[in-house]
Amino acid sequence: MESDVTDSFLKIGLINVMEPINILAILAGTMIGMFVGAMPGLSATMAIALLLPLTFQFEPATGLAMLASLYLSAMYGGSIAAILLRTPGTPAAAATVIDGYPMAQAGHAGKALGYSLTASLIGGVISSIVLLTVAPLLGKLVLNFGPIEIFAIAVLGITIIGSLSQGSAVLGLLSGALGLLIAMIGMDPTTGTPRYTFGNLNLFSGVEFTVALIGLFSIPQAIRLMIGGNADQAGRISNVRDRMLPTARQFIEMLPNSIRSAVIGVFTGLIPGTGGDTASWFAYNEAKRFSRNKAAFGTGHAPGIVAPEAANNAVVGGALIPTISLGIPGSSATAVLMGGLMVHGILPGPTLMTEYGDVTYTLLWAVLFANIALFVVGMLFTRACVSVTKIPNRVVGPVIVVLSIIGAYAINNSVFEIWLMLGFGLLGFVLDQCKIPTPPLVIGLILGPVLDTSLEQSLLIGRGDYMIFLQSPISAVLLGIAFLSVLQATPLPGLIAGLFRRMRGSVEAGNDNG
């Protein structure tokens, strides 16, 4: 009986989404999303909130289809600036910088964007299919993740620092610790006491993550471009006519990585409090872990682009699962989407799958269609973007600074945050000069607040007993994996492997593109 109902909603939704007005809404949402995503500081959440009133006059399904496509395409849009300018357009694209920019530097900007676009498509389609088929089942899973389990996830996330700082573990840890420290700024979540705010009201809510991110990545890059001048341009200019899409062989090679990253994305999106920013790092880390050619990461290695981009697009479907099946937003963008439902008189909650099934399933199909729209629009748009590499550095540098200032102000309409962004810019520049990696700092900033809140909550629930983390099976397993991850980053596994290899007496030269 219930599956019959779902089947008919599936059909109604598909028919609805094919209506010209809805297709048009999806295309419009895709274009706006790509633009918003590409601009540092303008986020999908912000664009959804601002466009929400515009959609009131549409049918609920049309408005939602537009907003969902916007959300999805902003995830790809973020990678455009990350790859071309080394400044992530959205927090979720921060991990894409690591391999995307070097690839563009080597003259393959089009190829890098092609990888990003294809990975986004795969990640997005997988998560849409999950969304359309098993959303209600997975939705229930969310309820198993309370503060204790979320703490364990955050601990696991922190261990990524280890793999991102190979070569100089100490500097990586320093950077990660700095990120965690900065994340402690603001009101304590359980006592309300301001920490490290120096009596400044603007710091009471903590450092806005996006502001820090813009500063850390964009400003040092702008300085580098301006100081570096236009010498040695030859390599940087990418041929616009360069092949963008991966070849059939490359596509098959990127599949396992994309699918793994998509699964990571769906699950990270599912869990409230973690979104695209976390998922892309998790996926990057796993891609590296599974790769036989770890040293290639960071030098413009395709899997380093594919993993975060497949993951952050898959987050969209994941984050929508608890939103539609339970009425629990999986991310800040879906929280705003839920506000959009309420305006149309649809109260977010379990009735979304029953009473309002037609609207909900139209939305779900729209997410799937938006992936295709994204691919098509992306192909057209990206060619134009690649020509950015032809603009002289002395022009691009100041433009990045201007965009960063606008972006930092736009987040909370706060002049203070422009200064904060510039402060982080200086910090990023100093770190760069001292060869201290910034990605661990970003991880610290993302996960610091999650760790802080969930630790305090767990201890309140467990009445101060740390054993509570081992009593929950999910948390115990996650913490176990985290422990193994830490071991992996120490010389210990290397020693054992070395011993093993010597015993076998052969050295395998790995060359993988997976």
Add this chain to the structure above:
Amino acid sequence: MRKLVTTAAVALLMSGGLAAPVSAQGYTASDDITVLMGFKAGGGSDALAQLVQPFLAEELGVSFVNRYMPGATGAIAWTQLAKQVKPDGKTISITNTPMLMTNYIMNDTISYNITELTPLANIVTDPGIAVVAADSPYQTFADLMAAATADPGGVTVGNSGIGGDDFFTTVAFERAADVKFQKVPFQGDGPSWTAAMGGQIDASFNNVGITYPQIKAGNLRALVVFSNERLKELPDVPTAKELGYDVAAGSSRGYSAPAGFPAEARQQLVDGLRRVTENPEFQAAAAAQAMNIDFIGGDDYTKFLQDQEKVFTDVWNEVKADVQSN
């Protein structure tokens, strides 16, 4: 961003303001009013603005521009309202209780207070409610109380965050009933009821408008509401007062202006807001979003804020040492 703000303003106009005549007829102080918002676009304050302002624009013949200044649980916008905004009738703000008062009661660094404001009117109140998971062993509120009495501090109760309404409702209740819960703050109402539904905590002190869809679907069970009378959407749920605990609380949102606001402008706004809340079309729109209209206009709103300020100050002074020692 400027472009986006304009888009939002245009959108607001389109969603109701267009019908208004261009010349101000009901409001003489200005043709347009800026509304300071202490929270992000898309949040609860924004929902109120999007609901009320198209109707009010029509009533008063003015256009509204929302200015979002999120941060420090609204304190950045309210400090600006109290300290910097000229009381010329051109700028007002959405004021949320209890945060409007608890911000400065709890933090010495936050320097504004309600004497620096001209309260206009409260519009909506979402009453407090205590919910448990559908499969919770606590069938009635008495069950929960028995467990809390037997093991003081052993029953975990979620709230939406320190300084929020649910935190203060819980503390006020603990005082009235002489029990002790283990209070667990979450980052908002959603995570708090989700944790109760998932069984990570025993109960969540929350709000009716937020948890109602889950109660209706049978995922959460309501044990008690903290309203003065039983609610028509939850006729079987007793009020705390019926059970012998003198606690009525919730989260309210309304509008306030800076101190020294022109009396005529204030009167026009208060009257306009009253007419909006009496409009059946508005009432239907509010009901669709599960917003509970609770109009308190003019000096009554001032008194409401003063009374709440006193209660919250007492509560905070009592629990401060305990909370900060965590």
